[in-house]
Amino acid sequence: xxxxxxxxxxxxxxxxxxxxxxxxxxxxxxxxxxxxxxxxxxxxxxxxxxxxxxxxxxxxxxxxxxxxxxxxxxxxxxxx
Numbered sequence: 001x002x003x004x005x006x007x008x009x010x011x012x013x014x015x016x017x018x019x020x021x022x023x024x025x026x027x028x029x030x031x032x033x034x035x036x037x038x039x040x041x042x043x044x045x046x047x048x049x050x051x052x053x054x055x056x057x058x059x060x061x062x063x064x065x066x067x068x069x070x071x072x073x074x075x076x077x078x079x080x
Contacts, residue, residue, distance in 0.1 A: 004066040005042045007035060021045075025063040 003023050010018040010031060019038035022029045023046060030045045032038035053060050 001062065003046060003063050004068075005039060006068065007038055024066070025061050 003025055006022040006024065008020045008022065010020055015031075018031050018033050019035055020029055020031050021038040021042035023042060026046065026049060028042075028045055028049060030038070030041040032041035050060050
């Protein structure tokens with residue numbers, strides 16, 4: 001089974017080079033150093049989360065299809 005992971009840089013000085021890894025279908029987020037670190041953390045989190053759900057007899061969501069889009073907002077709207 002595959003799950004989409006959305007990666008986003010952590011914008012905090014003490015976490016330079018770290019990325020958030022969001023797994024939308026499971027509503028989970030983790031982080032790791034660099035893209036590979038974030039993906040490894042996501043893999044570990046998903047496996048642990050699925051094992052916990054299965055151990056309690058709960059269902060695990062299946063990702064049917066994922067799409068990622070971006071919305072452009074004019075810079076002028078973001079200025080104070």
